[in-house]
Amino acid sequence: MSEKAINFKDKFSKFSEHWTPKVIAEMNDYQFKLVKVEGEFVWHDHPDTDEVFIVIEGELIIEFRDGQVTIKAGEMYVVPKGKEHKPVANQECEILIVEPKGVVNTGDSGGDLTAQNDVWI
């Protein structure tokens, strides 16, 4: 029985909208989600969990109240739980997020950019 790996580029080719995470895999109670982003997201935090960003293509800036980090393709960063952050991408950027199942993209901040959760692709 031959199993099939999950190909990031193949999955990214299946959608075009921004700021809407798509689940591609689960590991225990964690999910791996692909997101295309462009422009500025909202300030928010996740009070109960760290959040991992891995950039697949492009460049993501995560602003903090006291600084920022630039994450390029082939790089990752862990935003500590409870730390306010605002993702920004000056051009379209493709990212892989790892976090516990159930985490909402805008944290407790809500708003128009709040995406439906647990959407698989």
Next chain:
Amino acid sequence: MSEKAINFKDKFSKFSEHWTPKVIAEMNDYQFKLVKVEGEFVWHDHPDTDEVFIVIEGELIIEFRDGQVTIKAGEMYVVPKGKEHKPVANQECEILIVEPKGVVNTGDSGGDLTAQNDVWI
């Protein structure tokens, strides 16, 4: 305050040995580990956790008792908990593993390839 992202290639340049996972980040009680592999690993399983393999460079084959999966650069695969598997790389391959802190690379199988745990790079 400017934070620094974790660059996979930069981290891989710091070691050359095979089958010895190096921790590069923690998210809650999970760890992200880089490994260089070549040749055949031992049959083993992890009875308490799924295990994620993301291939950064090269090609990894994971054999199962009833089949196999080939994971190329830009692809990932989740080995379900308790499922016996044997990683094999015909040429050197660079991978990123995600799993709970404390997981031993050879599971309960032991042997010469059992690596020291929680080694950071």
